[in-house]
Amino acid sequence: MQAPPTVPDVAPTAHTRTYPQFLWQALRVATDGGLPFYAWMTALTAVFLVGVNAFAHQTVEGLALTAMSDHVSWGMYIGNFTYGVGLAAGAVMMVIPAYLYRDEAMHDVVIVGEILAIAAIVVSLAFVNVDLGRIDRIWHMMPVVGRFHWPVSMLTWDVVVLSGYLFLNLHVVGYLLYTRFLGRTPDPRWYVPFVFLSIVWAVSIHTVTAFLYSGLGGRPFWNTAILAPRFIVSAFVTGPAFIVLALQVVRRLTHFHVGDPPISTLVAILRVTVLGNLFLLGSEVFTELYSGGTHTASARYLYFGLHGHHALVPWIWSAITMNVVAGALLLSSSARRQLWRIDVACVLALCGVWIEKGLGLIVPGFVPSSLHELVEYLPNQLEWKVTLGVWALGLMVFTIGLKVAIAVFSGQMHAQKGAA
Template sequence: MMTMKQQIASASQKPIAFTRDFCMYAVKGGKLYYGWLLFLSFFAIVGLVTTYMQMTTGLIVTGASDQIVWELFVSNFIHCPSIASAAVLVVTPAYIYKRKDMKQLAVIGEAIAMVFVIIGINFILYHMGRPDRSWHAVPGIGIFNFPSSVLTYDIIVLNVYLVLNAVAVFYYLYKHYVDQPMNTKFYTPLIYFAVAWGPFIHIITAFILSSNAQLAVWHTALMPFSFLAMAASAGPALVIIIFLVIRKFTKLEIADSVIDFFSQVIIWGLGTLILMFAVEFFTELYPATHHAAPLEYAIEGHHGMAPYVPWFWAVMTVFVLQFLLLLSSKVRKNYNFLLPLICLSVFLSVLIEKPSILIFPAFSPTPLGEYAVYHPTWIEIFNVLFVWATGFIMLTMVLKGTVGVLTGEVRDTKTVEASGGAK
């Protein structure tokens, strides 16, 4: 029998052991795993140099100008809540609708949400120009400017969602690690609160855009709903890719029914998104007022200037093709090639839509009637790639450790010995 002092000492050592074992397992893998991390590390290393150049020189090294003040950082940030809020689509079927095939996978959705909130916050730090001055927005230290500023709402919803998912992920994994039952009075309300909170990170982000009344193309009540439709498209697309990779290269079992469920969600998301675009295009273009100028600039250009026209028609065409292809059950059941390829295209097309259609054309014409073109610099591009690379390195290792815990490969050795080696 262990004394009380020994029990307390053992309990205090378990979180340290969990962290150590989790991290050690996360960095172990085969050639393909290390090749993936090496590929991402290349952009991370180059990004360190370009990050230093931006932080020491300023935002003048980006393509931002007096006409277009939002860089690639903002457009990439707007994409991140699309993925982070998709965790709701994993957790809801598991805990609210009691789907047994998704019960164990909910923690993976929460881990994805946690990482993508961090990625989004990193993009905002690059957009700030002087992230060392972010303390000015800390309540009690700086001027938080709540509730008059919409940005403060975004700070709240993002950080609360980050904490909710981080606590949920590591509490769940730790309990599995030590083979102890979870405190449902703590964990279940936490999950339900995270599910209810998830949509807000996209809704509030949409409010940041739609509150700019001077930019007519953003000043629409459809903005939050179109953002949620994009979340229902791009989020499940990435989830499917991750689930397919996990079940191919690990021992974690993921049923076809789970993949089929998210394929159906993408269909509804893309269908709703296409409808949103059609409604918005009609509302803006049919009256033919000056408010439609930014959209017309994206669709057909202006007096020979057509920098965004190819992007517009390519993205819209791809959206429709993706929707039509996913209507076929044969395509949805092609787990080894067609489905992951379409899911990758969904993720990338929603990402590309942000700068090329949503953000950059919206700033033209300026109050002086000028039409501007955004030219991202190589420093800016590599800084964007740096954020994505470091984010996916984090996501890869977090998911690797998570799968290790779920499959029992990462376990508390003392618990195993006490149970005679049986899980």
């Protein structure tokens, strides 16, 4: 988290003492907790290390260790990258009620969404990196020292918007926590403009990610204008679903006050977005299957199998079932009286979209190949290890972020008297 600009009534020099103090206390809070905290972090570290080890092997021996091939040249990693970007963009569904609609109850917990955005961007960037054949050359992508093919390559746009979104959220979270730590009221001039910018930016990250695929004329399965809207709507499913679950965990395990209203608001959003997502999926399926023809081969492969190849059929129908059940549960349950049913719906929606926007989106783009060869793909054990490792890293970032935020909000972390 970067240092905030000077607050007018504090001598500039004071920050050189209080900011290191803030970081030091944050480090202490991040490494200190009860038994459940240690157990959780140890488990995540273990999974992360398994992933690191698998990645080290993959780096040395080559991506041949994965199940990818020249026919299906992107797989599990890029699928998870896409999903992660959606999660990050979806976090904005807390920011919009809190800042645009001045929902006070949401405003009190909006930091959870901003921390989720940070963790999810870390996850997305990590997935792009583990997918590279030459991670040692990542500097070639840096402007000035490398050759940044902007604005032509959509991938460079993605780098710009993802790092921009990370920066915006780091700034907002860092600024709010640090001023609270100093015992001051945050100055709106230093964060509200960034919050509004982050709302627009959230939409841009998932739009640009959709354009990565939809801009490719040679891949009819992706070459559809509905892809960006589908990405955005499904992001507004996964973001709120994850936060509904996270807020309840925070409420159970910490002293941080999480009221019912923010959860009800998010559930109200979910009721719309889950259905919207299914509607867009349905529109896509209709257009593909009713017209028929060669360019719909990927969709036929995904939903029904093609010429005896149907590796993804059980996956996609599981995803659709989960999304439909999630929709039904959300519509038929009360967030106050039957919260457990909402929780089940959130888990189902998270899993359903993970399949639909992960393997279910990336792999059919390559099956059949551009010369209509049918080579299938399912991730192998190494890819699962790396994938789980990256998610463990993301959960660690999210946990530590939350823990520090809660310590600041509850007053456990504060600047020493006379320091500021």
